[in-house]
Amino acid sequence: MTEPIRVLTRNIDEPDSASIDTYLRTGGYKALEKALSMKPAELIDMVKASELRGRGGAGFPTGMKWGFVPQDSGKPVYLLCNADEAEPGTFKDRLIIEKDPHLMIEGMIISAYAIGSGPMSYIYIRGEFAYGAKVLEKALAEAREKGFLGKNILGSGFDHDVTVHRGAGAYICGEETGLIESLEGKRGEPRVKPPFPAVVGVFGAPTVVNNVETIACVTLIVEKGPDWFRSIGVEKNTGPKLYCVSGHVKKPGVYEFPMTVNLKELIVDHCGGTASGLPIKAVIPGGGSAPILKPDEIDIPLTFDAVQKAGSMLGSAAIMVMDESACIVECVWRLVKFFAHESCGQCTPCREGCNWMESVLHRLETGQGRQEDADLLLDMSDNIGGKSLCALGDAAIGPVISGVQKFRDEFLYHVEHKSCLPGTKRYRRLDMPVGAH
């Protein structure tokens, strides 16, 4: 059995864990000192050697991303920290932001130095995290006071500062080009790629966008070395990882493991299984965008590659568990409703398709489904996926395709009996034309 580790979460149980005094007491800002004594190129090589993959969802190698930044563009390079955590089921970055903000701030200064960033970088935090923004502002003020931010940091000649930029409630701003547009004071509509942000990003300058957890990992890599980082987990899936478990489990929460942990083991042994004691019906392993897995598919290690091989994706490692009482049609409907609401509206397949899928799922759930609806949903998915600028459309069809394919009987039951499967509970009360519950 894989045991939990405490690396990214080492400080969170300390009293007053967000203060700089606690952070310094536990060895904080030593990595920054070390980083500033190195050359930026050495730091990039270090991160490359650690095989760190981005923790925001796509799992792109961070060192490679940094390597794409041209150093001779004549423009300042920008580092943006993506704290727009809004994927359904994800709450890991919030833990770092609220409990150990200095871990990410130190990582940001190191990352900014490594990529040759200009005098300012930004933390784009979702607007709803008002408390998190306050904690960050306070932490930044503390760091400025101690000379870790500002002019000539620790006598190295490197000038840098960090600004907290609050979003205003739009999931799509978590997409890196959507985030960039939003930071520029626009509607957060994703851009056409290429050019990629590493070449033309925010304010027309080369830009690196990294997730909060990724940036926190950078601090650890510099502090303990890439070999140590690689020794956790398995090849190509290295380092500590935060897993968010929610839904019908006894002990929901953020769990830290090497990426060797088994999904089933995590749910059953570490989270105590389902709260109701009912068998597991379905698991979403990577946030609302990830295809649903059935209980016989969850005996897999939680690495980016293994989850992908199982037909889903690790995404932001947000594991949502549904027990036998959940109605799959309603769960899929709820996720699609989210994507329909959050589609920015730029691309027709996503804007129209998500709303259409939502209404088909709604009519199934309210007993007005048609025999052909299951296939209709698959056909619609086929016409949304890969046909829009960003990944939101692809995300929306993840739960739909897997739901219809793996639970087709349940979809057909809704059509034939105009009600949910016996033994399942409807969460949303509806004025239903036919009585199911």
Add this chain to the structure above:
Amino acid sequence: MADLHPDSPYMPHRHPEPGATFEWDEEQRRELDRILERYPTKQAALLPVLHLAQRKVGWLPPHVIVKVSETLGLTPAWVFGVVTFYNMYNQKPRGKYFLQVCTNLSCMLRDAYDIYDHLCSRLRVKPGHNTEDGKFTVLEVECLGSCNTAPVVQVNDDYHENMTIEKIDDLIETLP
């Protein structure tokens, strides 16, 4: 003339005070200067400046949007376009306490819809509308990023976690 769409900027309820104007006060001006020096362009300050205005007024009526556009050298249409894109910019007045119930999957699985229904019926208010005394607004919102403590209700800026019907009743009674 055709009926106006409820979201239209020309709807009368969007102009509760015709001819109203908005000026930044002393403290806001200082905050404005502090914000503007953090960005290389004035336009980039739009989101924080809208937050600043909304904190004072409670929502973003047209005359505030016009003032923001003048302050940042943008057109009112541009600012209006941005305001309508983001959920957190209120396009109509909200109650003193804005109760936002997350009903996304993890919260739904932990009975968030019961809390949502209970709030609407107890306060006798339609979702998105204000109670008659202007004290509460109830709205269903998307994932608040607190799924481990589901269900979650955000009251103005604060998260109230692991909510139950009893806890939300207590909360409503204690809010001044």
